[in-house]
Amino acid sequence: MDYRNEVSPVLLDFLNYHEHIRSHSRKTIDEYFLDLRTFFRFMKLYRGLVPDSAPFEEISILDIDADFVKSIAVTDVYAFLNYLSRDRVQNQRSRSSAYGLSPTSRARKVATIRSFYKYLTTKVKLMEQNPMQDLDSPKSRRSLPKFLSLDECMQLLASIDGKYVERDFCIITLFLNCGLRISELIGLNLTDVRADYIRVVGKGDKERILYLNEACIDAVQNYLPVRELQRCKDKAALFVSRQGNRISRSTVHHIVKKYLLMAGLDSTQYSSHKLRHTAATLLLQSGVDVRTLQEVLGHDHLNTTQIYTHVDNNELRMAAKLSPLAGVRRSGAADGGPTEGEK
16 A cells, blocks of 8 residues: 555655654554545534535545644544444445444454654644644443364364365465464565474564464474465465465455355354464463463453453362352252252
């Protein structure tokens, strides 16, 4: 995505700062651009600077200057959040998409706006005071991650078959053992694979080393000779499609869904990202401490990893058993006898 011809200088400077000074990934910069484009398109519509009939996705933000940016108050952002929660289409590419973005999506846009105004205030001194300093973020309910049980993992692995069995088995084995993100898996190159570890490029282009267990080593070693026999257009990619290109996100999603169905598991409830949740949960259940798991998953903050400690906590399980009422049951329940009220 090339945003350089779509934004005004004040926005371009902010995006350049994060890309070239903060060294954020191209994907992160693209998200900043899309968030700010949506925000300033709304502001032009909200203030009557474009006709109400103007197609939202065609509103230009090339004329957004410093004076316009300074004129925006925190109440304007709350109006923007109201638009996002009620009137914004969830999926721009779908004709039948529902309206209203999730709290998580709205919170990301708030974070972008905060970052933009913080940059204007502290880095380039365009503003003396930051009007977004006290901007609140939408609160989102954090649900527990869904994951496969150990038996279901065995079912899934046993279901893998067909022409690309070595590749597909290797992909799912790495998901279940290493907890990779899908972007990390499709980004793997041949040069990232070593005898007993792989080099992974995670969010923000941060690199980490993941050591491979015997199952992963065996899966990789079985796949590599098969890959060498394939005509690969992308010589660098570890995983390639049947056309020889680097495997795509949609293809990996299809692979995972396919074998979930073949294993008799609910393919609507689970996905490739749920396999990452599964790996994290199984590692914790096996005794891996939460800080080591943080390193494995590539989380910047420990509290992101700690969500998995709520899934299967042995201390909480023991606490339930230690209750002084743990042995009290309904009178007569053990032998099928009547309760006190039935006598």
